[in-house]
Amino acid sequence: MAIDRFPVEASHIMMFARSVADANPIYYDEEYAAGTEPGKMIAPPTFAQSSAQFDPDYFLRPKIGEPWFGSGKEATGIKRDGSGGGGGGGLHAEQHFEYHRHISPGDVLTATVKPGKTWERESKRAGKLTFSETVTEYRDQNGELVITARGVGVRTERPVDQ
Amino acid sequence: MALSAGNLNIGDTYEECLVEDLKRTQLVQYSGASGDYNPLHTDEIFTTQVAGYPSVFAHGMLSMGMTGRMLTNYVGDGRLKTFGVRFTNQVWPGDTLHSTATVEEVAVEDGDSVVKLKVETTNQDGKMVVSGYASARVDP
Numbered sequence: 402m403a404i405d406r407f408p409v410e411a412s413h414i415m416m417f418a419r420s421v422a423d424a425n426p427i428y429y430d431e432e433y434a435a436g437t438e439p440g441k442m443i444a445p446p447t448f449a450q451s452s453a454q455f456d457p458d459y460f461l462r463p464k465i466g467e468p469w470f471g472s473g474k475e476a477t478g479i480k481r482d483g484s485g486g487g488g489g490g491g492l493h494a495e496q497h498f499e500y501h502r503h504i505s506p507g508d509v510l511t512a513t514v515k516p517g518k519t520w521e522r523e524s525k526r527a528g529k530l531t532f533s534e535t536v537t538e539y540r541d542q543n544g545e546l547v548i549t550a551r552g553v554g555v556r557t558e559r560p561v562d563q
Numbered sequence: 564m565a566l567s568a569g570n571l572n573i574g575d576t577y578e579e580c581l582v583e584d585l586k587r588t589q590l591v592q593y594s595g596a597s598g599d600y601n602p603l604h605t606d607e608i609f610t611t612q613v614a615g616y617p618s619v620f621a622h623g624m625l626s627m628g629m630t631g632r633m634l635t636n637y638v639g640d641g642r643l644k645t646f647g648v649r650f651t652n653q654v655w656p657g658d659t660l661h662s663t664a665t666v667e668e669v670a671v672e673d674g675d676s677v678v679k680l681k682v683e684t685t686n687q688d689g690k691m692v693v694s695g696y697a698s699a700r701v702d703p
Contacts (some may be wrong), residue, residue, distance in 0.1 A: 420596040421631070422589070438587075438639065439640055447627050450599075451597045451598055454598035461601045462598055476609055479628065495647070495650070512674075559615060
């Protein structure tokens, strides 16, 4: 899995900031941003995760002409095997970011994703848990590393007891 | 308004209310912005009837994103060096979240003064939903 082109755009940053209820004008007002320490608009700290928009194979986005596992006439449009409890392909267990530089509109990033460790654990609330780690390196248009992201996903044997 | 190492003490805290009575519409908004359209976050029928959960629930990354807002409000724009979390409990529509950063260490790294923070976000029942850390460049 890799992302060949993740253009960082001002309107995407604005929509992302709204969705995390962040009213900081550095995320939408260029003039305001010019007077801040970074001197220009930047992206919120977790914005890199929205690179999913630019991953052609991202499996949690409905694709034109392909079956989708959300509800329509039926409660699910597709039977999925091996996704474990929770149905949606697992849950997010951890996320870590290391910022080498803060990204701005105009940056065009690439991302490479490497699989990391996998491990298992028994839990009372969800049965056997299978964890898997991925490390994503975001580089800018000059090939410089800007963000290193490490994510851990977990598949549960059954839905998590509440 | 940047933080300065000389004014920071171990144990200092900063806190914010991240959201009151989280709405399903915000989950739709986050799905659209982030590109994560997992039906577990927006599709009540799929989530209750197929996945077996009591209702849709928030993306972990939405809770982390709102927690990040608390952090940048505290440390300033473009100052974060690291930010990492574990998602310790699910966040549900109707939840009210509070987030706290606690100063654990003030250090010098590569010539920069850096504050190391413990980061915790809890729900209205005091249950931890996000548990992690951050570090940020501060003025000397």
